[in-house]
Amino acid sequence: MFSNYLSVRPDTLNQRAAEFLEDYRQAQEQLVAEPVMQNNREAWKPPPESAFKLNFDAAVFSEVNRSDVRAIICNYKGEVMAAMSARGPTVHCSEEGELLACRKAIEFGIDAGFSKLVIEGDNVNVIKAISSQTASLSLLGNVVEDIKHLIRDLQWESISHTRRNGNKVAHVLAQHARIIVEDLYWIEDSPPLVVGHLYQDLCLL
Incomplete structure (x- = not known):
């Protein structure tokens, strides 16, 4: 199913390898420079042992007229089960970008075979909309109902809001979207550019 996700064009391989190495180096420097705060109440929290946590985020780049979608799925130990970094459509506001990111992230999770998910994002309006038991009458109501x-x-789901610190891995993926030239998917592997942030989350478990 994911063979096409993992394919890489030869002409971009060297560029991507150099970018990932640089991101990894910067993450390691940041890890040394910024000690983990053990009292951080906004840290990522693990899902139940039988479930997986899906964190999603969107980045909107108005200067290049596009949005980007980032998602990461982890188990209760904080280990990465799957991750994605994909280009999104043109959007008119950040909330639209977050809703479209949420929909694409859940589709990715289902396609990857995950049926028990804690769905978590840092946009409170999006989380309220998809948690509501009533039909959405907003301009983005069709996207909400799709989600x-x-x-x-x-099979089982939980929807929760987190602040930026609890969603930082997905956020970092989103903010690095400017350097991505094609959709990227990782299965049972960690995106190199967030290794340092994943380690910080694990230290707080």
């Missing part, structure tokens, strides 16, 4: 339909197909 609710996807969620109903899961």
Whole structure:
């Protein structure tokens, strides 16, 4: 299913390898320079042992007229089960970008075979909209209802809001979207550019 996700064009391989190495180096420097705060109440929290946590985020780059979607799925130990970094459509506001990112992230999770998910994002309005039991009458209501339909197909789900620190790995992926030239997917592997942040989360478990 994911063979096409993992393919890499030869003409971009060297460029991507250099970018990932530089991101990894910077992450290691940051890890040394910024000690982990043990009292950080906004840290990433693990899902139940039988489930997985799906964190998503969006980045909107108005100067290049596009959005980007980032998602990461981890188990209760904080180990990365799957991750994605994909280009999104043109959007008119950050909330639209977050809703479209949420929909694409859940589709990715389902396609990757995950049916028990804690779905978590840092946009409170998006989380409220997809958690609501009433139909959305907003201009983005069709996207909200698409997300609710996807969620109903899961065996088990929990929807929660987190602040930026609890969603920092997905956020870092989103902010690095400017250097991505094609959609990237990782299965049972960690994106190199967030290794340092993943380690910080594990230290707080």
